[in-house]
Amino acid sequence: MSQHRPVGTPGRAGAVPALPDLPEATVARLPEYLRALHNLAETGNDTVSSEELAAAAGVNSAKLRKDLSQLGSYGTRGVGYDVALLIDQIEFVLGLTQSRAVALVGVGNLGHALAGYAGFAGRGFRIAALFDADPARLGEVINGLVVRHIDELPQVAAEESIAIGVIATPATAAQSVADQLVAAGVTSILNFAPCVLAVPDGVDVRKVDLAIELQILSFHEHRKAALTGLPAAAGPAAGLGSPNGTTPNGTTHGGAATAGLTALPGGLAATGTTEATPAGTLRSTNAEAVGS
Numbered sequence: 001m002s003q004h005r006p007v008g009t010p011g012r013a014g015a016v017p018a019l020p021d022l023p024e025a026t027v028a029r030l031p032e033y034l035r036a037l038h039n040l041a042e043t044g045n046d047t048v049s050s051e052e053l054a055a056a057a058g059v060n061s062a063k064l065r066k067d068l069s070q071l072g073s074y075g076t077r078g079v080g081y082d083v084a085l086l087i088d089q090i091e092f093v094l095g096l097t098q099s100r101a102v103a104l105v106g107v108g109n110l111g112h113a114l115a116g117y118a119g120f121a122g123r124g125f126r127i128a129a130l131f132d133a134d135p136a137r138l139g140e141v142i143n144g145l146v147v148r149h150i151d152e153l154p155q156v157a158a159e160e161s162i163a164i165g166v167i168a169t170p171a172t173a174a175q176s177v178a179d180q181l182v183a184a185g186v187t188s189i190l191n192f193a194p195c196v197l198a199v200p201d202g203v204d205v206r207k208v209d210l211a212i213e214l215q216i217l218s219f220h221e222h223r224k225a226a227l228t229g230l231p232a233a234a235g236p237a238a239g240l241g242s243p244n245g246t247t248p249n250g251t252t253h254g255g256a257a258t259a260g261l262t263a264l265p266g267g268l269a270a271t272g273t274t275e276a277t278p279a280g281t282l283r284s285t286n287a288e289a290v291g292s
């Protein structure tokens with residue numbers, strides 16, 4: 001079977017829809033496939049089976065095949081997927097064929113670390129401008145970029161064609177910064193501040209919150225501790241999830257076996273279930289970037 005039916009390949013406009021309308025959970029998994037494919041390419045692999053790629057990306061192989069079929073990629077029986085072609089196709093669908101300019105607002109502890117990170121360029125992003133409101137921070141040079149006053153945002157956003165804004169300010173300032181980004185024409189925001197942002201239709205917000213990730217892991221720690229306290233008849237592995245399973249929020253389990261029952265305060269019980277579906281993006285709202 002042919003591997004690649006181009007999905008909206010540039011130059012073939014009209015032959016197929018410009019872009020597939022993918023489920024958000026599929027979109028959230030594509031970067032995982034891409035990362036795994038780049039690693040495979042770097043280690044000299046020209047082709048990869050769906051099982052190998054699924055293992056490298058940490059997802060279930062049936063789900064991977066379904067995801068890639070939605071891009072028009074079915075692999076070749078006995079050969080697998082062409083690594084370079086699949087990279088091209090996923091990068092095209094994710095809009096990574098052009099480097100997107102990113103503005104970072106808030107150059108404090110977190111902002112410094114993000115501004116100094118050299119790894120974004122290789123993933124399709126260029127930090128093009130740094131902004132802060134603290135006069136003491138203005139003029140500092142990080143990775144060749146000068147920290148500018150936030151008031152310069154509209155002018156710089158136009159000059160640099162800023163596509164994405166990253167907010168690394170305290171939560172108290174985040175809404176006003178989001179408003180300024182939107183007013184400057186930015187329609188995608190990555191928010192590190194622990195708050196919900198109100199944005200107009202057409203603006204996508206994703207939120208990264210390490211505390212939430214830790215709280216989710218805390219839940220699993222709590223649950224594992226509760227399970228070890230169950231009677232032996234319940235089985236030592238009960239409730240720890242499927243082999244190498246992933247919860248709906250993207251947590252990967254190394255445990256074995258089946259669904260189980262966990263005692264909760266008040267006599268409630270929870271049944272364990274697992275599925276490899278990272279959380280999706282909510283449009284025009286504040287999606288958690290959990291598991292993506």
Ligand SMILES: NC(=O)c1ccc[n+]([C@@H]2O[C@H](COP(=O)([O-])OP(=O)(O)OC[C@H]3O[C@@H](n4cnc5c(N)ncnc54)[C@H](O)[C@@H]3O)[C@@H](O)[C@H]2O)c1
Binds near residue numbers: 132171173
């Ligand atoms: N998502 C995470 O995992 C994570 C981890 C750590 C921190 N945080 C969050 O990231 C944010 C930054 O944390 P931090 O430790 O770097 O804080 P910080 O105080 O060191 O830095 C915040 C920076 O924002 C600037 N700022 C404040 N108001 C501004 C405005 N209106 N316009 C432009 N710049 C403004 C400040 O001058 C400062 O330089 C906080 O909201 C924090 O809760 C998130």
